Amino acid sequence: MGIIFDMRKNFPLIVAKSLVFSLFFLAFYNFLSFSQETDAAINQSFSSDSEVNLYTLTDTLVEADEFSEFRESKNELDKLGSFYNALNDGGQFTFLSIFDQPLPVKDFRGDETYDYGYGTEMSVQGKYFDEDFGAQAQNVKSIQMNKNAFEFYKIRTEGGQEIPWKEIDYSGSEVPILLGSNYANLYRVGDVIQGNFYFKTLNLRVAGFLEPGSSIFYKNEINHYLDSYILIPYPDTLRGITDEEQFFQGILSFAMINGDLVARKDLSSAQLIEDLQAISRDTGFYDYTLIDVPTYLVQMSLTKSIIEDNYTLLLSIILAMGIGVICVTFFINRGILVRRWEGGLVYWLLGRSREEIMREFLWYSTIEYALAFLIFWLAFVALPNKNEFILMNSLFFMLMFLGAIYCTKDMCWVNI
Numbered sequence: 001m002g003i004i005f006d007m008r009k010n011f012p013l014i015v016a017k018s019l020v021f022s023l024f025f026l027a028f029y030n031f032l033s034f035s036q037e038t039d040a041a042i043n044q045s046f047s048s049d050s051e052v053n054l055y056t057l058t059d060t061l062v063e064a065d066e067f068s069e070f071r072e073s074k075n076e077l078d079k080l081g082s083f084y085n086a087l088n089d090g091g092q093f094t095f096l097s098i099f100d101q102p103l104p105v106k107d108f109r110g111d112e113t114y115d116y117g118y119g120t121e122m123s124v125q126g127k128y129f130d131e132d133f134g135a136q137a138q139n140v141k142s143i144q145m146n147k148n149a150f151e152f153y154k155i156r157t158e159g160g161q162e163i164p165w166k167e168i169d170y171s172g173s174e175v176p177i178l179l180g181s182n183y184a185n186l187y188r189v190g191d192v193i194q195g196n197f198y199f200k201t202l203n204l205r206v207a208g209f210l211e212p213g214s215s216i217f218y219k220n221e222i223n224h225y226l227d228s229y230i231l232i233p234y235p236d237t238l239r240g241i242t243d244e245e246q247f248f249q250g251i252l253s254f255a256m257i258n259g260d261l262v263a264r265k266d267l268s269s270a271q272l273i274e275d276l277q278a279i280s281r282d283t284g285f286y287d288y289t290l291i292d293v294p295t296y297l298v299q300m301s302l303t304k305s306i307i308e309d310n311y312t313l314l315l316s317i318i319l320a321m322g323i324g325v326i327c328v329t330f331f332i333n334r335g336i337l338v339r340r341w342e343g344g345l346v347y348w349l350l351g352r353s354r355e356e357i358m359r360e361f362l363w364y365s366t367i368e369y370a371l372a373f374l375i376f377w378l379a380f381v382a383l384p385n386k387n388e389f390i391l392m393n394s395l396f397f398m399l400m401f402l403g404a405i406y407c408t409k410d411m412c413w414v415n416i
Contacts, residue, residue, distance in 0.1 A: 022375035071250035081238035083285035103142030
């Protein structure tokens, strides 16, 4: 009866106290979640390995006739292939070959959000009848990259097998691919997708899915997300040109040499150019130019600074909130204790021992903190960013914090 009477008498203050606690612990949970995501972002996109100089390599065959004439020469294409192979072998730099384009996919299972033009200034084409397939198709977001780029940007898979880079061969029966995380409900590992890749029909076998939020630096965008992309791996080497594959390999070769060169910050531009000239002399390919990309370092440094500043700001806010919660709780506890004092005094005059009264008040506090935990749990269930490890840390902190509050205030009546 004492508990019911106490709840009726102090219900507004108990609810206020529970709300203050639960909202504070909810904010603390979100702070821990943000901290974990911040650490992951910094480790993936802003590690010491990323603090490099980046240069864009592009061909100079901009005229249509010149480009067409080059592709019709097997000898010139062989030189281009040798140039790519030498770039891929590295040296004092790492070559990141990346290229995105629309990929016509036969009987595509997704909607317009996967369309190449979706989310850009381009129009969304949607599904259409493709004469090459003789069936319905859709131009979806696709990106190709070599092993160097895949490893440099620390791209990870969620399931399935890793890409067998040395076995990538577009002349084979199937080509293993990775799908962005948004594809998880559309396809499964082992499914085969038919795609028109540079006017060549390929059977693309799903080898796995990228982790959610996978991103790369692409076209001056520090985080170019791949969640809605089909990732097609480039082969490690370009083999000799055959008559049957000359048209396809000609387009492919030019796409593959357009990429970025990653060099140490202590490697000068002159040294890098000298290395490229040596490769040109060995392979006979000279139709390229090099562009410095300072925006990579600028954006990376700026974004990293913003993330770290936000972390510090949130930590300061959490500490300020904790101090505020302690102050508010002090006054709420004081109001509750004043209301409970008369009841405790009556118990004392009726001959109840200090231990019995302490147990009675312990039940009161247990109900208050249980209500705070219940409100916190109901709010946690509704959160999109659930993490069991962070939840356990939050609950541990919650118990420690409530224990400290209980010891410093709710037990003070015993000394009266």
